[in-house]
Amino acid sequence: xxxxxxxxxxxxxxxxxxxxxxxATPAKDAAATSGAGVSLSRAKDSLHPVGLFGLDQARxxxxxxxxxxxxxxxxxxxxxxxxxxxxxxxxxMTPNAALNEYLLxxxxxxxxxxxxxxxxxxxxxxxxxxxxxxxxxxxxPTAMTGTSRMLPFQCQKQGDAATDxxxxxxxxxxxxDFHFMLSATFxxxxxxxxxxxxxxQVSVVHGATSFLEIMGxxxxxxxxxxxxxxxxxxxxxxxxxxxxxxxxxxxxxKPLAGTLTLTGLTDNEGGGRQAVTVGFRCAQ
Amino acid sequence: xxxxxxxxxxxxxxxxxxxxxxxxxxPTGSQAAAAPQTxxxxxxxxxxxxxxxxxxxxxxxAAQSLVNTVFGADRRASLAATAELLVRSGIGLxxxxxxxxxxxxxxxxxxxxxLAYIPVLNDSLIRGDFFDGAQVATLFQDLGVTTTPASSxxxxxxxxxxxxxxxxxxxxxxxxxxxxxxxxxxxxxPLPGATPRFDAVQLYLLFAQxxxxxxxxxxxxxxxxxxxxxxxxxxxxxxxxxxxxxCEAELKRLEKLGERLKDKAEKKAYTMVVTKGVGWxxxxxxxxxxxxxxxxxxxxxxxxxxxxxxxxxxxxxxxxTTLLMMTGLAIDVTDDHGHKMHFRxxxxxxxxxxxxxxxxxxxxxxxxxxxYACYKLIGLDIPKNGTVSGKNEKGQWSGWQVHxxxxxxxxxxxxxxxxxxxxxxxxxxxxxxxxNHQNQHLDENGKAVLETMTRTEKEPNKGTEHKVNAEVxxxxxxxxxxxxxxxxxxxxxxVIDMTARAITFPSARHTIEVTYHGQDTYVMTGxxxxxxxxxxxxxxxxxxxSCNGLNGPxxxxxxxxxxTMLMGDVAGMLGYEGAKKGNFANDTTQFSLDPKxxxxxKVDLGEAHFGVQxxxxxxxxxxxxxxxxxxxxxxxxxxSGVALDSLFNRATSFGVFSSGMTYDVRGVxxxxxxxxxxFEDDTWDD
Numbered sequence: 001x002x003x004x005x006x007x008x009x010x011x012x013x014x015x016x017x018x019x020x021x022x023x024a025t026p027a028k029d030a031a032a033t034s035g036a037g038v039s040l041s042r043a044k045d046s047l048h049p050v051g052l053f054g055l056d057q058a059r060x061x062x063x064x065x066x067x068x069x070x071x072x073x074x075x076x077x078x079x080x081x082x083x084x085x086x087x088x089x090x091x092x093m094t095p096n097a098a099l100n101e102y103l104l105x106x107x108x109x110x111x112x113x114x115x116x117x118x119x120x121x122x123x124x125x126x127x128x129x130x131x132x133x134x135x136x137x138x139x140x141p142t143a144m145t146g147t148s149r150m151l152p153f154q155c156q157k158q159g160d161a162a163t164d165x166x167x168x169x170x171x172x173x174x175x176x177d178f179h180f181m182l183s184a185t186f187x188x189x190x191x192x193x194x195x196x197x198x199x200x201q202v203s204v205v206h207g208a209t210s211f212l213e214i215m216g217x218x219x220x221x222x223x224x225x226x227x228x229x230x231x232x233x234x235x236x237x238x239x240x241x242x243x244x245x246x247x248x249x250x251x252x253x254k255p256l257a258g259t260l261t262l263t264g265l266t267d268n269e270g271g272g273r274q275a276v277t278v279g280f281r282c283a284q
Numbered sequence: 285x286x287x288x289x290x291x292x293x294x295x296x297x298x299x300x301x302x303x304x305x306x307x308x309x310x311p312t313g314s315q316a317a318a319a320p321q322t323x324x325x326x327x328x329x330x331x332x333x334x335x336x337x338x339x340x341x342x343x344x345x346a347a348q349s350l351v352n353t354v355f356g357a358d359r360r361a362s363l364a365a366t367a368e369l370l371v372r373s374g375i376g377l378x379x380x381x382x383x384x385x386x387x388x389x390x391x392x393x394x395x396x397x398x399l400a401y402i403p404v405l406n407d408s409l410i411r412g413d414f415f416d417g418a419q420v421a422t423l424f425q426d427l428g429v430t431t432t433p434a435s436s437x438x439x440x441x442x443x444x445x446x447x448x449x450x451x452x453x454x455x456x457x458x459x460x461x462x463x464x465x466x467x468x469x470x471x472x473x474p475l476p477g478a479t480p481r482f483d484a485v486q487l488y489l490l491f492a493q494x495x496x497x498x499x500x501x502x503x504x505x506x507x508x509x510x511x512x513x514x515x516x517x518x519x520x521x522x523x524x525x526x527x528x529x530x531c532e533a534e535l536k537r538l539e540k541l542g543e544r545l546k547d548k549a550e551k552k553a554y555t556m557v558v559t560k561g562v563g564w565x566x567x568x569x570x571x572x573x574x575x576x577x578x579x580x581x582x583x584x585x586x587x588x589x590x591x592x593x594x595x596x597x598x599x600x601x602x603x604x605t606t607l608l609m610m611t612g613l614a615i616d617v618t619d620d621h622g623h624k625m626h627f628r629x630x631x632x633x634x635x636x637x638x639x640x641x642x643x644x645x646x647x648x649x650x651x652x653x654x655x656y657a658c659y660k661l662i663g664l665d666i667p668k669n670g671t672v673s674g675k676n677e678k679g680q681w682s683g684w685q686v687h688x689x690x691x692x693x694x695x696x697x698x699x700x701x702x703x704x705x706x707x708x709x710x711x712x713x714x715x716x717x718x719x720n721h722q723n724q725h726l727d728e729n730g731k732a733v734l735e736t737m738t739r740t741e742k743e744p745n746k747g748t749e750h751k752v753n754a755e756v757x758x759x760x761x762x763x764x765x766x767x768x769x770x771x772x773x774x775x776x777x778x779v780i781d782m783t784a785r786a787i788t789f790p791s792a793r794h795t796i797e798v799t800y801h802g803q804d805t806y807v808m809t810g811x812x813x814x815x816x817x818x819x820x821x822x823x824x825x826x827x828x829x830s831c832n833g834l835n836g837p838x839x840x841x842x843x844x845x846x847x848t849m850l851m852g853d854v855a856g857m858l859g860y861e862g863a864k865k866g867n868f869a870n871d872t873t874q875f876s877l878d879p880k881x882x883x884x885x886k887v888d889l890g891e892a893h894f895g896v897q898x899x900x901x902x903x904x905x906x907x908x909x910x911x912x913x914x915x916x917x918x919x920x921x922x923x924s925g926v927a928l929d930s931l932f933n934r935a936t937s938f939g940v941f942s943s944g945m946t947y948d949v950r951g952v953x954x955x956x957x958x959x960x961x962x963f964e965d966d967t968w969d970d
Contacts, residue, residue, distance in 0.1 A: 003752055050342070050344055050348070051344035051345075051348070052462075053464070053465075053467075053468035053473055054382075054468065054475070056475045057912055057913075058798075059901055059902055059913065070901070070913060070916075072912040072948070072950070077475075078478055079471065080475045081475065084443075084444050084464065084467075084473040084474050085464065085468070085473075086448075086461055086464055088345075088445075088448045100944070108344060109343070109450060110450070111341075118946075120810070120916065120944065120946050120947050120948055122914055123948040123950075138612075171813075195862040248845040274705050275741050
């Protein structure tokens with residue numbers, strides 16, 4: 001496993017494109033689920049997130065792993081409220097010329113939630129996505145089995161029809177310094193479906209912080225013009241080879257959840273064959 | 285006669301009493317038990333264990349649960365939760381036998397708290413007594429902990445970051461969680477720019493964790509822990525007969541016992557404070573500036589100021605317990621209108637005035653009123669148990685007074701401050717109020733009463749009733765003679781004197797709901813931009829208002845403009861017919877909204893089905909007015925809401941991105957476009 005070179009990893013590059021203002025935000029169409037969050041959702045019988053204070057005037061709604069907050073004030077004020085609460089705030093992206101939004105992580109202990117903030121005229125709208133725990137298994141050049149905290153970064157339908165495929169991208173953190181991001185496109189129907197070979201990609205990085213925070217550091221380095229190989233975390237990128245096979249085993253459609261199995265992946269140099277099996281769950 | 289500042293120089297009777305209690309010049313717990321207690325008996329270990337065993341495992345959740353229980357209806361659980369939150373923050377609790385009764389595995393050896401004092405501390409929390417940032421900063425400076433007063437920004441940043449470092453000790457993390465949970469309950473989050481407020485627990489934890497000495501505590505591993513060799517610091521004693529010798533003897537006993545406790549600790553250097561100036565600092569959360577201030581100065585303090593008592597142990601314990609005992613001085617604020625008042629309907633109508641009364645009392649449940657042996661050494665007047673009289677035995681003013689403030693009179697749950705109205709409440713006798721520097725002497729019953737007035741409605745009862753939460757803050761103050769320097773008495777008394785001079789007194793706030801009738805105005809204003817593949821730009825504007833409630837009629841203006849390049853292509857991409865090049869505006873259409881409908885409500889303005897779309901999410905009930913967010917709006921193109929159209933969603937791969945495509949619909953106090961403000965501007969009676 002070598003050091004990642006710049007933005008050659010497609011998944012990371014796609015994520016950075018999002019951060020640059022050209023792509024996804026959390027999906028808006030939602031269905032209520034029971035939720036299995038390990039952080040904010042622990043507030044039973046309440047929509048109010050645990051450890052977030054000062055939201056008396058805010059409208060709060062929960063759908064699955066996402067808590068939506070409409071805060072009657074600007075986003076700087078809402079950031080201050082977060083920081084005055086029990087969580088630590090780390091900015092991944094702040095408003096720029098291309099996109100007037102914030103991307104943050106809220107940290108409490110080992111838990112990191114992903115937060116998008118969208119300012120409007122006199123309000124700030126926050127979308128807080130909680131991680132879920134997912135099992136995974138890597139076999140091949142990268143060998144690792146365990147349980148990660150997964151943040152769904154994208155669950156995007158590719159058309160209006162119910163049967164149109166969905167592109168999923170998830171960031172997985174842990175155990176330890178092991179992090180990865182996986183992207184795949186497949187049909188959102190229960191049972192087994194093939195994964196589009198053109199869509200599959202897996203990026204693995206090692207670092208002390210979460211994948212999202214590592215990605216933010218890379219973005220900042222890029223924007224500051226300080227990007228170089230030494231700043232890149234150790235890791236690897238895997239893409240479909242000629243022998244690629246991918247299967248999505250969908251167990252739930254609301255929220256979309258199941259297991260993704262990818263075999264016949266290879267790295268940039270075409271060496272080795274990597275297999276990955278991982279659980280996933282969209283936030284809504 | 286010299287008037288001492290409330291925080292700097294007050295050689296305060298109560299404070300002195302407290303200090304004397306520390307020094308052992310006061311009676312025992314058994315005598316204290318006979319004193320009237322509003323808080324009931326201290327919690328039992330079984331009660332504390334019961335609360336502890338039902339707490340969630342997560343630290344933030346546990347802190348929230350403890351705070352909820354402290355302010356809950358179950359009095360016994362409230363007391364137990366107060367004890368438990370101290371224990372989880374590293375504060376050890378001592379029993380009537382002056383033995384350590386309950387502690388976490390690491391305990392701050394010089395910040396022990398008697399179980400008997402839990403009800404007093406709990407009462408202070410329930411009452412809502414507090415110390416503001418300036419008081420706390422000056423207190424620490426007077427104690428020699430800092431060289432200059434810590435700024436509000438530093439104090440607030442410290443509260444925000446306290447214990448958020450994952451590597452911090454569990455007791456520090458828990459204390460941080462508790463401090464913020466208490467602040468949240470109090471509605472005083474440590475937001476940047478806010479005025480810091482500390483309740484008794486927050487202040488005590490701040491001091492204890494900054495300068496306290498941490499030792500391991502393993503009661504099971506040391507069977508003799510509860511025996512004489514492990515006797516903890518004592519706060520009260522029956523062995524007193526007064527005078528300096530007893531004070532000094534007791535202080536030295538405190539040192540000795542504290543050192544014994546520390547000697548029993550496993551490999552924990554109690555000398556940290558003495559030798560390194562490093563206590564159990566609030567790691568990870570303390571701002572660098574304050575951290576350096578505290579530790580550097582405290583090291584100096586240990587080395588110099590407290591040299592008289594030869595050890596930092598009793599010094600820290602003396603100060604810590606003084607902070608704790610300060611909560612025995614209480615201020616209770618009430619009014620004669622049930623916390624409510626309404627704007628006057630005619631000028632000069634004093635019937636609408638409200639009388640705010642502050643009553644000061646001293647809970648000396650741990651202090652015998654007749655035996656303040658060391659008190660006379662300082663030469664100060666200690667109040668009797670119960671209300672603090674404003675008159676001495678000669679019928680003269682005793683020096684006790686209340687300082688009133690309206691500085692934070694605008695509550696956080698309103699938008700009243702957004703318009704230039706001025707304060708909603710002020711003293712009836714404004715000139716006298718200013719002339720007396722906002723102070724008012726206590727009467728012989730320990731009470732000070734302030735008559736307050738509000739404003740006048742120009743058109744009484746016309747319009748919608750609005751509510752504003754006004755706040756009156758009352759702070760206990762004391763003015764007395766300074767005795768000549770006590771340095772000639774003894775070194776021990778210097779310590780007592782130094783601590784007493786640093787004493788500051790609690791404040792209490794009183795919230796009054798002020799209602800008045802005015803407009804029922806709602807507005808929605810937005811400006812959005814959309815950029816398609818960096819080739820075509822469009823801007824959208826809305827500026828609508830309703831003077832008659834959320835349902836309308838709404839009037840105002842909406843417009844869009846598009847650059848002239850490639851507009852035809854854009855139209856095709858959007859799939860609508862005829863959003864034309866150039867500009868379009870409509871300022872004639874009026875419309876209404878149905879407050880009961882939560883689905884998007886569309887207003888077609890005609891031009892290529894351009895319009896606005898409103899989604900109500902927090903509509904007021906009939907007869908209500910909401911100040912603030914009630915829903916949001918966007919624009920329509922070809923009859924579709926642009927912020928909801930998937931084609932315009934940033935998630936598409938068309939390179940479409942935008943900003944400001946939604947805007948808030950909100951209630952306001954007034955809008956200049958609506959006819960006639962319905963209440964008087966700043967016409968006060970003096």
